[in-house]
Structures are given as C-alpha cells and as structure tokens.
Amino acid sequence: MNTHLNAAADPEADPARDPRRDAIVENARQAFMSGGYAATRMEPIARAAGVSTATLYGYFHSKDELFDAVIADASDDFAERMCRVGASEGSAETRLTAFAEAYAGFMGDPFVRSVFRLVMAERPRFRDVAMAFFERGRTDFGGPLVRLLTELTIGGELRVDKPSWAAGQLMGMIEHPVFFMPLVTGDEVHAARTERQIADDAVRTFLARYAG
Structure with a gap:
C-alpha cells in the first residue's frame, strides 16, 4: 500500500x-x-x-x-481526498483556511508531484490520458472550493462575482510555492515558509480582496 x-x-x-x-x-x-x-x-x-x-x-x-x-486510480485517489475538503463549519476564514491547508498538504505531497511528472513526461504518447487527468483535476479539485465560495457569497460573508476565477486565485497562491517551484527545482528544494504559513497567508490575502 x-x-x-x-x-x-x-x-x-x-x-x-x-x-x-x-x-x-x-x-x-x-x-x-x-x-x-x-x-x-x-x-x-x-x-x-x-x-x-x-x-x-x-x-x-x-x-x-x-x-x-x-493514472485513473491516481485520479480517483486525488479526487477522494479533495472532495472531503470544504465540509468544515465556522466562519469564512475558518472554512477557507481548512481548505487552503488541506490543499497545500495535498499539492505539497511529493507523490502527487511524481504523478504529475509522469503524466507530463508521457503526454506525447498518451495525450488523451494526460488531458483527461488534467481536466478531471480542474473539476474535482476546484469544484469543492467553487461551491464553498458560492455558499459564502450567498451568506454575505464574501463578495465574489465569479467564484471560479476567485477559486483559481486562491489555489494559485498555494500551488506556486508548494507545487510548481518544487516541480521545477526538485523535491530537495524547500520553501522558506511552511505549508501552513503559505495557506494562511493565501487566505489573508484572499479575504483582503473578497471579504463581505
């Protein structure tokens, strides 16, 4: 296992x-x-x-x-992990922080990067598989956050006109330091901030823009 x-x-x-x-x-x-x-x-x-x-x-x-x-089994594993995120209760900050910390932990997992490296390396040979993997990731990982942002906007805690755009912004602030930088520089290079600090900073920046 x-x-x-x-x-x-x-x-x-x-x-x-x-x-x-x-x-x-x-x-x-x-x-x-x-x-x-x-x-x-x-x-x-x-x-x-x-x-x-x-x-x-x-x-x-x-x-x-x-x-x-x-690749299909890896996609199922990833989706199962992320679908559990966003089910927390509390204020907008509490719920967004729960998502951000879980997402940072997920994207910071060396095994997750290994799957992405494999898919990217084999993309010319398995174009359809690679595209399905990335499209599913976009839907399964971003979907829970979009639903959360929509709910928080309806409740008046956020002012978000386009939840999908806002979700991409929050996820992007997390992905860059915990996923893309190690993907390029190697797993031995670590960010100066911890995953939790990265997640918390991203939520504070997000709320400064979108708080109701």
Missing part, C-alpha cells in the same frame, strides 16, 4: 475491491514513477504483486492499458 495515498483499500472493509488488481496497480504505479514508462516491464510488476504474468495480462492486456489504469 502506498504511504501517501490509499490506493489499495482493505478488501475486508470493501468486498467490492479486487486485492490482486489493487496489488498490480500499486506496484505498477511504483514502477512507472521510479523508471518511467519506457523502462517499465510487466514481468517484474507481476512478481512484485505476487501474481503470475498470465494473471497480470488477464487484468491488463498491455502496458498501455496498465498505465491508463494507474
């Missing part, structure tokens, strides 16, 4: 899950992340997952199909 994302749920807790498929996808994810698409081979993934190569091919007929499944 990946330590960052719950990619393979306990089959006893969710009988609909297939533990063999989960093991294959989890080990394929690790292989693709560490070696890239071209260097990844099916046989080592089968061994690491504890299944035969024939069993692996019974689930996934090709490496392309397995790669698609890895």
